[in-house]
Amino acid sequence: MPDLSHIELPLLLDGIRLRYGFDFRDYARASFYRRVMARVEAEGVANISALQALLLHDEAAMERFLVRLTVHVTSMFRDPGFYRAFREKIVPTLATYPFVRIWHAGCSTGEEVYSMAILVEEEGLAAHSMLYATDLSEGVLALAKRGVFPIAAMKDYTRNYMESGGKRAFSAYYNADHENVVLKPSLRDKITFSPHNLVTDASPNEFNVILCRNVLIYFNPTLQERVLRLFYASLGPHGVLCLGQKESLRHTPLESAFEVFDADQRIYRRIE
Ligand SMILES: C[S@@+](CC[C@H](N)C(=O)[O-])C[C@H]1O[C@@H](n2cnc3c(N)ncnc32)[C@H](O)[C@@H]1O
Structure with a gap:
């Protein structure tokens, strides 16, 4: 047959x-x-x-x-060098803004956006920033909203956090029982979780920073271009776009619309 x-x-x-x-x-x-x-x-x-x-x-x-x-693999402070570069190179500019909007597109079960919530708190941005986390899948968003993660993952997450330039004891951010940790509610309170489909939905707002890490790799070049145009339109002047380690703007039609801010960590800035 x-x-x-x-x-x-x-x-x-x-x-x-x-x-x-x-x-x-x-x-x-x-x-x-x-x-x-x-x-x-x-x-x-x-x-x-x-x-x-x-x-x-x-x-x-x-x-x-x-x-x-869809692939939901994620972790806290994934690619610690990215978060270190973010602290050192992006935060000083964000600190001069009256208000900072950050969008995590394709946030999966939330580990990435909780990492950012910790970072903005440590860098003194928490009072004037808002984190917006979206995903296609309502199932992963429901898990993300809980902020509960297996205790077995904490060893790796703690190492990532230290390597990312973390300033406190990582355990200060959660309460643990035998199997799970529950992140501090103050971290969750900073985040708005919402369904959003990058293929079909319009821009949810204007942002200073967009993280879309390890999502574009699952799209073909046509869809990658469409989504990159959505990000361009959703970023304010000099807005920052952060992609995953295997993703890049090179050889895409959007390459000339952004400057490379950190090539190794895939951080780009919208040219205005
Ligand atoms: C591998 S995870 C990346 C998680 C996180 N950004 C990271 O780097 O650790 C990819 C996520 O993209 C989401 N995704 C796939 N297609 C999407 C779409 N069209 N719109 C929004 N999210 C999508 C999946 O549901 C999944 O949770």
Whole structure:
């Protein structure tokens, strides 16, 4: 029997878009296909067409699909050198602004934005800053809002925090029980969590800083360009854009609209 996935996959994408409004057509195809096939297996259906029928008729199955389709891997103070560069090179400018708006686009379960909440507190920006954290998946946003993380992760997070230039004992930011830590509510209070789809939604506000780290790698060049244009339009004068270690503005149509602020840490500044 011929492999029909080259027909079934576009039909699945159209079906999901028409039924639920999520547009995955411009996600990088090879990794997307692998993840769809993993859902075929996990749901115990015969093929992509059968998965499509399930998703169209069963909203709970669609929820499972959404949570598992995209990669949510994250950690606190991930790439500590980035946070160190942010403290040393970006904070001095932000400190001169009357108010600072920071957008974490693709925040996953919240580790990145909580790291930033700690950083802005230590750098004296907390009273005049607002952190806005968005993701496509309501499932990860619900976890992010709780601010509860496994205690087993704290050893790595503490090391990252120290390497990032952290100024206190990391344990000052959480209460621990046997299995989990609960971050201090004062950190959570600084953050607004909200659903936002980078493919289809408009800019939520004007920002001084946008972090979109380890999200664009899952998009094809067409979608990357669209999202980079959204970020450009969402940044105020000299606004800062922070990408992931494997992402860059090089060879994109937006390259000349930004100056490179720190090439190693993928920090860019909008040219005004
Ligand atoms: C690998 S995580 C990155 C988390 C964090 N930024 C970091 O670097 O640790 C990628 C996140 O992007 C989100 N995402 C994927 N497509 C998206 C879209 N179209 N709009 C908003 N978020 C999206 C996923 O749900 C996932 O939580």
